[in-house]
Amino acid sequence: xxxxxxxxxxxxxxxxxxxxxxxxxxxxxxxxxxxxxxxxxxxxxxxxxxxxxxxxxxxxxxxxxxxxxxxxxxxxxxxxxxxxxxxxxxxxxxxxxxxxxxxxxxxxxxxxxxxxxxxxxxxxxxxxxxxxxxxxxxxxxxxxxxxxxxxxxxxxxxxxxxxxxxxxxxxxxxxxxxxxxxxxxxxxxxxxxxxxxxxxxxxxxxxxxxxxxxxxxxxxxxxxxxxxxxxxxxxxxxxxxxxxxxx
Amino acid sequence: xxxxxxxxxxxxxxxxxxxxxxxxxxxxxxxxxxxxxxxxxxxxxxxxxxxxxxxxxxxxxxxxxxxxxxxxxxxxxxxxxxxxxxxxxxxxxxxxxxxxxxxxxxxxxxxxxxxxxxxxxxxxxxxxxxxxxxxxxxxxxxxxxxxxxxxxxxxxxxxxxxxxxxxxxxxxxxxxxxxxxxxxxxxxxxxxxxxxxxxxxxxxxxxxxxxxxxxxxxxxxxxxxxxxxxxxxxxxxxxxxxxxxxxxxxxxxxxxxxxxxxxxxxxxxxxxxxxxxxxxxxxxxxxxxxxxxxxxxxxxxxxxxxxxxxxxxxxxxxxxxxxxxx
Numbered sequence: 113x114x115x116x117x118x119x120x121x122x123x124x125x126x127x128x129x130x131x132x133x134x135x136x137x138x139x140x141x142x143x144x145x146x147x148x149x150x151x152x153x154x155x156x157x158x159x160x161x162x163x164x165x166x167x168x169x170x171x172x173x174x175x176x177x178x179x180x181x182x183x184x185x186x187x188x189x190x191x192x193x194x195x196x197x198x199x200x201x202x203x204x205x206x207x208x209x210x211x212x213x214x215x216x217x218x219x220x221x222x223x224x225x226x227x228x229x230x231x232x233x234x235x236x237x238x239x240x241x242x243x244x245x246x247x248x249x250x251x252x253x254x255x256x257x258x259x260x261x262x263x264x265x266x267x268x269x270x271x272x273x274x275x276x277x278x279x280x281x282x283x284x285x286x287x288x289x290x291x292x293x294x295x296x297x298x299x300x301x302x303x304x305x306x307x308x309x310x311x312x313x314x315x316x317x318x319x320x321x322x323x324x325x326x327x328x329x330x331x332x333x334x335x336x337x338x339x340x341x342x343x344x345x346x347x348x349x350x351x352x353x354x355x356x357x358x359x
Numbered sequence: 360x361x362x363x364x365x366x367x368x369x370x371x372x373x374x375x376x377x378x379x380x381x382x383x384x385x386x387x388x389x390x391x392x393x394x395x396x397x398x399x400x401x402x403x404x405x406x407x408x409x410x411x412x413x414x415x416x417x418x419x420x421x422x423x424x425x426x427x428x429x430x431x432x433x434x435x436x437x438x439x440x441x442x443x444x445x446x447x448x449x450x451x452x453x454x455x456x457x458x459x460x461x462x463x464x465x466x467x468x469x470x471x472x473x474x475x476x477x478x479x480x481x482x483x484x485x486x487x488x489x490x491x492x493x494x495x496x497x498x499x500x501x502x503x504x505x506x507x508x509x510x511x512x513x514x515x516x517x518x519x520x521x522x523x524x525x526x527x528x529x530x531x532x533x534x535x536x537x538x539x540x541x542x543x544x545x546x547x548x549x550x551x552x553x554x555x556x557x558x559x560x561x562x563x564x565x566x567x568x569x570x571x572x573x574x575x576x577x578x579x580x581x582x583x584x585x586x587x588x589x590x591x592x593x594x595x596x597x598x599x600x601x602x603x604x605x606x607x608x609x610x611x612x613x614x615x616x617x618x619x620x621x622x623x624x625x626x627x628x629x630x631x632x633x634x635x636x637x638x639x640x641x642x643x644x645x646x647x648x649x650x651x652x653x654x655x656x657x658x659x660x661x662x663x664x665x666x667x668x669x670x671x672x673x674x675x676x677x678x679x680x681x682x683x684x685x
Contacts, residue, residue, distance in 0.1 A: 113467065115467070117467050118467060122465075125450070125461055129450065129452050198414060198444065198448055201413075202437060202440075202442050203465035203466070204435070358413070358414060358416055
């Protein structure tokens, strides 16, 4: 019970202190909206309304990826620099609970981000026939793995700008390799194995299957792989925190 | 378990590569006492406290806190600790009240309990008016007080404070010293690190001097003073010139060395304790009234300088760097 009180309190504090601040709310809306508009303008020549639905899996995945990795890496680096993070390390709660509480806020922020393009799309196209349960699961798993990647970056960064720079080293290659812009089959053959090492590949495939009914991998396989990434990243982040922050 | 020692540290060491920050130190802290760790910056005080509270991993040695192995079972040990770091590390965006409640929740305190306790602490520290102000708007002294309040919100058995009065105003430093004495009266064991000798002298029951990563002396203030003072000295201050009597006094009180310090003061040194009445009777017989007889003892600073070899000037410089605080 005591652990749950601490968990709830850390989550509430993060949501109030960071994720519900007006700049972040607007960022959470503007960023996915910009992606959507950019895609619409890019394909404006021959675009029809059904293209919006085609773009949805990619837009949702990008929004989650950028939202979660940015926010968690920045907030943790910020707290580390101000040493308020030490307060969490010194609390008599398991490290896994503390890590879970910290990532939960970013996951919720990622979920919120993901559904901005959906709300926008709902004004233009009929979204009937989408398996929303599978969409939610896919978005959740993308949010979890992206958040943990953000945490992994935060553990290595000392300054906020470092966290942002490291994030981009991961994010942009991931976007191009996960099959969002180019099908994996059209990538150079030596890059293809890399695609299958990225959690986003499985997340976007799952999302694409749920929204468009088109996927290259089995949904069960995608879910299992994403769970495996989640477990591995969670353990690795905890190990790294112990190693790097408890000197 | 209710042993006299709440903390037992044995052969504790910490190495960073080739650099040894703490070199095999051992000490114990008795239940209910204020124990001071006194040393200059870079002596190993913060590294030691960090190992005890679980923010640094010892390279060797053991730490037992209330019977709990604080190296292997750090989270259990942390549950009985209150921790006040050297820098205020609360959340700038949150107000004082919310900061305290948040810290209480980390120890599993329920909402009603932590809110009641937060109100009590704000009142106790004179911060009730500032309770709804964001932490970033607090003065340095207020920040320090709120950080201490956050450290004791869950009523810990063992309180660790790293440089609690460094860099704050005189009044806040005085209030903090009083609070620590009150916590001691209530049964809390307190471990403080400081480079302010006066703090250690005023509030600590026992002190360890640390320099270069090692403990160079330990004991109560009087034990430490006795360890460097050889013999006894008493200064007499009178209403008349005592200089002409120096020779006569030395002759009468054979075991003493007499030194006239000014026209109206004279100091007697002796290996044995000096009985006052024969001296006073003699001076009275000479028609001289003695207003003051003071036993001269080395100060804790003298002891520190002697056992550590660190010059008083260096400590003074560090004090000035630290800020007012006196």
